[in-house]
Amino acid sequence: MAFPTSPTNGQQANINGITYTYSSAATAWTVSTSVSNTFVSINVSNNVNSGNVLATGVISATGNITGGNVLGGANVNATTHTGTTVSVSANVTGGNLLTSGLISATGNISANNATFTSNLGIGTTSSAAGISLDVLGGEIKAGRIDSNNEGGQVSFGRATDNATAWYLDVYGNTSTPSLRFVDVGAGAVSMGINSSGAVALRGAVSATGVGITFPATQSASSNANTLDDYEEGTWTPAITTSGGGFSTTYNIQSGTYVKVGRLVTVWLNIVVGTKSASGSGYLQLTGLPFNIASGISEFGGSVGMSYLWSSNPCICIQPSSGTSSVILNYTFTNNNCSGTDITSGSYFRATVTYQSDA
Secondary structure, eight states, X not given: OOOOSSOOTXXXXXXXXXXXXXXXXXXXXXXXXXXXXXXXXXXXXXXXXXXXEEESSOEEESSEEEEEEEEESSOEEEEEEEXXXXXXXXXXXXXXXXXXXXXXXXXXXXXXXXXXXXOEEESOSSOOSSEEEOOTTOOOOOOBSOSSSEEEEEEEEOTTTOXXXXXXXXXXXXXXXXXXXXXXXXXXXXXXXXXXXXXXXXXXXXXSSSEEEOOSSOOOOSOTTXXXXXXXXXXXXXXXXXXXXXXXXXXXXXXXXXXXXXXEEEEEEEEEEEEEEEOSSBEEEEOOSSOBOTTOOSOOXXXXXXXXXXXXXOOEEEEOTTSSEEEEESSXXXXXXXXXXXXXXXXXXXXXXXXXXX
């Protein structure tokens, strides 16, 4: 039950009572679309074109199988399958699978390209819109882009024209790659998660350990309810006078800080070495890691140690609005300390919390 292997244009073949006509222009055996062709097997060396292609055995063609319905009881094999419905109780194999209806197989569906104009259901006959997976232990896997850095990638099209707006990929050529969320329009990785569990936001360098990494340079948000910065670090406090001229060495001069949003807390430890000049004006601590916000003039901070001053110790701290310094006072009544109060060996340890300008 086979078609002639080298047919000529217009040649006819009668198989199981159905008359086929060969078209050299279409390179196919054709039959009226109103006729259903039911065979044990269909095996041709060219194309099969029909309204319905039905067989209880194998449907096989080295060319294309095209029909409103392509139904086989065994395998369907062809370079291209095109039909409203492709249904087989075994395997479907082809270079291309194209259908506007249902492709159904109890075995495997294998193709270089598969095109569905409707839905794709795996392990279900009632798939919702898109792709549905209903298989115990089932997996949808995106193949790697290349063998160097880019692994599997899933892209997301925008509503207006389906152009890729975002994609999710696995990146890195080691055994511990990162998961990235990429904004195509901005050309930037908006968020990444490395194998340690650290989350890096746009512009940040992924760190070790579990946590959220903000970029080294803050990307300030205009939304007051957005946490846009977190930073830990060190700073170097120094004693100066508002009129200048103060000079000293230090035995200890250290500081640390934590910034959460606009809230900054600093710790400082100063031990004066040798003071050589008292300077003029009021005494202040300079070098804060971030400027104090404008309009902030309230007292703030806690002095842990203030020791070995020439007269009254400085025990109060007053923020200097819009600057990176705080003013030292004797009391809460704003009596400023001066450079003459400092002696060689004076101690000053404190904690200051303030609101930064960004």
